Amino acid sequence: MTGPEDIGRASRLLFPGVGAFGTAMEVLKRRELVSPLLDYLQAGRPFLGVCLGLQLLFEGSEESGGVEGLGLVPGAVRRFPPAPTRPVPHVGWSGLAAAPGVPLLAGLEESRFYFVHSFRAEAGGPAAAAGWEAACSDYGGAFLSAVARGGVHAVQFHPEKSGEAGLTLLRRFLAGEAGSAAPGALPAAAAAPPLARRLIACLDVRSNDAGDLVVTKGDSYDVRPGGGDVLNLGAPAALAQRYADEGADEVAFLNITGYRESPLADAPMLALLRAASQRVFVPLTVGGGVRALTDGAGVAHSALDVAAAYFRAGADKVSIGSDAVAAAEALLAAGGARSGASAIETISAVYGAQAVVVSIDPRRVYVAAPGDTPHATVRAPRPGPAGEAWCWYQCTVSGGREARDVDVVQLARCAEALGAGELLLNCIDEDGQGNGFDSALVGLVTDAVGIPVIASSGAGAARHFVDVFNATGCSAALAAGIFHRREVGIDEVKRCMHGAGIATRLC
Ligand code: 1PR
Numbered sequence: 179m180t181g182p183e184d185i186g187r188a189s190r191l192l193f194p195g196v197g198a199f200g201t202a203m204e205v206l207k208r209r210e211l212v213s214p215l216l217d218y219l220q221a222g223r224p225f226l227g228v229c230l231g232l233q234l235l236f237e238g239s240e241e242s243g244g245v246e247g248l249g250l251v252p253g254a255v256r257r258f259p260p261a262p263t264r265p266v267p268h269v270g271w272s273g274l275a276a277a278p279g280v281p282l283l284a285g286l287e288e289s290r291f292y293f294v295h296s297f298r299a300e301a302g303g304p305a306a307a308a309g310w311e312a313a314c315s316d317y318g319g320a321f322l323s324a325v326a327r328g329g330v331h332a333v334q335f336h337p338e339k340s341g342e343a344g345l346t347l348l349r350r351f352l353a354g355e356a357g358s359a360a361p362g363a364l365p366a367a368a369a370a371p372p373l374a375r376r377l378i379a380c381l382d383v384r385s386n387d388a389g390d391l392v393v394t395k396g397d398s399y400d401v402r403p404g405g406g407d408v409l410n411l412g413a414p415a416a417l418a419q420r421y422a423d424e425g426a427d428e429v430a431f432l433n434i435t436g437y438r439e440s441p442l443a444d445a446p447m448l449a450l451l452r453a454a455s456q457r458v459f460v461p462l463t464v465g466g467g468v469r470a471l472t473d474g475a476g477v478a479h480s481a482l483d484v485a486a487a488y489f490r491a492g493a494d495k496v497s498i499g500s501d502a503v504a505a506a507e508a509l510l511a512a513g514g515a516r517s518g519a520s521a522i523e524t525i526s527a528v529y530g531a532q533a534v535v536v537s538i539d540p541r542r543v544y545v546a547a548p549g550d551t552p553h554a555t556v557r558a559p560r561p562g563p564a565g566e567a568w569c570w571y572q573c574t575v576s577g578g579r580e581a582r583d584v585d586v587v588q589l590a591r592c593a594e595a596l597g598a599g600e601l602l603l604n605c606i607d608e609d610g611q612g613n614g615f616d617s618a619l620v621g622l623v624t625d626a627v628g629i630p631v632i633a634s635s636g637a638g639a640a641r642h643f644v645d646v647f648n649a650t651g652c653s654a655a656l657a658a659g660i661f662h663r664r665e666v667g668i669d670e671v672k673r674c675m676h677g678a679g680i681a682t683r684l685c
Contacts, residue, residue, distance in 0.1 A: 185214040190352065191223070194338075195230020197530050199255070199297070200242025202230055212248065219250050219330055226351045227332030229295060232325060235332055236305075241297050251325055252304035255297045264318045265630040265653060267296045267532045267599050271427055271683040272323070272335070273371025274313040277361035280326050282350050283313055289343035290371055290683045291323070291335035292427075292461060294494075294532040296599075298322065298334060301367060309360030320367030327360055339461045339494065341422070341685070374683045375647050376654035377671055378632060379421035379661050380430045383414050383447065383466075391446040393417055394434070395659050397610035399539075399578040401434070411662040415453045421661060422458045424668040425685035429454070429462055430497070430602070430656065432537070436466025437500050437576045440473050441484055448491045455492025464488045465497030465537050465602075469521055481521030482528060489529065497535040497602055498522060500575035503582050506592035510584070516596065526597030531629075536593035537602040539578050540571035540586045540619070553585035554626075556618040571605075571619055578606050586619065587626045594627045601627065602656065605635040610659050612638025615646040624651040632656050640666055640674035647680050 185191065195202055206212050219225060219235070233239055236247045239255035247255075258266045271290035276283040293315070301320035305311055312331070313324035324333045331351065337344035381393045382401070386408040393411045394401045401408050411417075418429045431454075433447050441447060444467075455462060468485055472478050485496045498521050505520035516523060526534045544562025548555040553570035561567060571586040590601055603623055605616045613636055620633040630653035633646045637657035646655055660666040675682040 182210045182214045185211065185218050188218070189224065190354075191218060191225045192228070192351075193225065193231035193234075193332075194228040195232075195234060196533075197230065197528060198241060199230065199233060199239040199247070200245040201528075202234055203242070203245050203247065206234075216248060216250065219248070222328030222330055224329040224351070224354060225331065228338070229334060229336060232322075232332035232334050233297060233299070235325065236299055239297055250330075251299075251310050252308050253299055255299050257297050258317060260628050261318055263651060265628055265651075267294055267630065268298070268317045268373065269294045269532065269600060269630050270376050270653060271340075271374045272315045272317070274315055274323050275365040275367050275370040276313040276324070277311060277364045279361045280312045280324070280331075281355040282326070282331055282347055283324060286343050286346065287369075288371070289340075290374055291333075291337065291340040291344060293323070293335045294461070295334060296531065301364060306364070311364045312361045314364055314367040315370050316367035317373060336461075339459060341459050345459060372681050374427070374681045375652075375675065376427040376632075377425070377643065377668060377675075377682070378428045378430055378654050378656040379418075379426040379668065380432065380634065380656045380658040381414050381417055382432050382434045382658060383450070384408065384433070384435045385446070386410055391450060393662060395610065395662055398606050399609055414450050415457075417662070418454045418462075419457050421668060422460045425672055425683070426460060426668050427654070427683055428460055429458060431462065431464045432497070433464065433466025434577055436468075439467065440471050440479075441467035442471075442479055442487055443473060448487060451488065451491035451493055461494040462492060463495040463497050463535055463602075464493040465499060465535070468496050468498045468525075469501035480524065482524045485521070485525045485529070489533070495533050495535050495600070496525060497537040498525075498598075499537040499539060502536040502538075502593055502598070503573050503575050503584055503589060505596055506573075506584050506589045507582065509592045509596065510588065514595070520596055522593060522596040522598050526599070531597050531599035534598045535600045535602050535632075536589070536598040537604065538586055538589055538623075539574045539604050539606060541574055541578065541581065541606040542569040543572045544569045554587040554622060556622050559616055559618055571622070574606065586623055590623045590627050594629050598629065600630045600632065602632045603634055608636030611636050612660070614638060614642040615655065617646050617649040620646055620652050621650040630654065637666075640671045643671050644674055644678040644680060647675065648678070
């Protein structure tokens with residue numbers, strides 16, 4: 179898209195939206211796109227809005243109070259109300275209850291689609307009376323997951339990240355399948371498959387001694403067992419594709435040497451993301467080195483520059499580790515006053531909270547009694563070296579090499595306050611051990627925040643996923659070693675979850 183005149187000339191208009199409502203409207207106005215866009219939409223010409231591309235069709239949004247939207251669809255977009263059992267953003271794979279008369283969605287009612295958003299239009303509002311409601315989903319109440327009229331469609335989910343079902347929808351749009359003047363009556367949202375608990379495959383990536391970018395995996399973060407070569411468990415892009423094909427709901431790449439090298443100079447890592455995003459149609463998270471840095475030529479780059487490079491290469495979310503601990507320390511020292519300058523804040527302001535994950539690398543510190551430390555304690559999953567029955571979780575930086583006087587609850591709350599949309603909660607003690615997730619740790623953190631938490635470290639069997647989902651409110655569980663070594667299949671975990679009555683996306 180280069181200018182307003184291109185809109186009138188388009189035969190199809192795909193409008194993916196990223197970022198905040200107010201910023202997006204500002205850009206549309208500055209580039210004089212509002213009026214040609216409205217002409218195109220009012221003529222009912224082929225249009226597909228995605229995520230923010232749906233919300234902008236409404237009259238306004240609570241996200242940017244006072245900013246008018248395009249106003250094509252009556253009603254306003256509001257934030258999901260907070261609830262202890264429903265973290266916001268709403269992230270993951272949810273189903274649709276679709277109205278008849280929308281060919282784009284026909285027959286896809288059994289599928290789940292990938293959503294990531296904090297704001298939504300409620301079903302049954304003014305859009306219903308105007309005949310726009312095409313599908314709804316349930317998250318503490320029915321919200322509109324699709325609107326349609328004639329050739330104009332918009333979906334709240336991301337078809338480009340929704341595997342085969344999403345690709346089917348996109349193919350239909352490109353083939354020109356338009357609907358009737360207005361969809362039929364909307365079924366109850368309860369008919370839609372609910373939000374699934376997610377299964378994430380994680381690839382720790384770094385260059386090995388021969389200079390090849392490889393997937394590696396150690397125990398308790400040691401990827402050179404016995405001081406030898408970096409363990410090589412495969413080629414990252416091929417493994418990512420295998421996991422997506424086998425049903426992983428997301429794939430995460432952690433650039434584990436990013437904390438000491440500039441990710442902007444790491445061409446193979448960026449090339450890997452580009453290659454993966456061309457063949458993997460589920461969300462991709464990338465972490466490692468997201469912080470302000472000065473490159474070898476003495477040029478300063480902000481954390482936002484690093485994140486932008488990752489997003490341009492195909493990442494959907496960036497994950498911040500070491501820099502988040504520094505930001506939490508600064509926030510605690512300032513008595514909770516935000517500087518606005520941290521990586522979390524700057525990236526979240528531009529790309530939205532849903533694009534910012536904070537990766538936490540804690541290690542247990544054992545104590546005899548909770549009163550022995552000012553930090554938040556739990557009963558230790560197993561006794562400490564001197565038989566201690568309690569522990570707290572100390573945050574680390576630089577891949578676990580350096581511990582800081584910040585505990586997981588402090589870091590999790592600071593990350594949420596600064597604008598992170600999700601937490602990736604590792605546990606160095608359990609990493610690679612295969613004994614199961616540390617549910618005490620996961621429960622401690624999920625109870626402390628209102629954003630989704632990904633449980634990580636320690637999976638050794640399919641039932642370990644069931645255990646952590648049953649024991650805690652975590653939204654997703656992540657594993658690495660068991661998948662890389664083919665000890666447990668992704669489908670096996672999904673079937674085990676399904677058998678235990680846990681909502682999951684079966685492929
Ligand atoms: O600090 O912003 O540069 O980010 C660095 C990122 O790299 C962090 O997310 C940090 O967790 C990660 N990282 C750094 N060093 C290592 C290492 O292993 N030496 N890997 C590392 C972290 C842990 C998990 C692992 C799970 C599941 N890997 O991601 O995949 O524990 O493993 P399992 O299922 O085999 O038990 P920054």
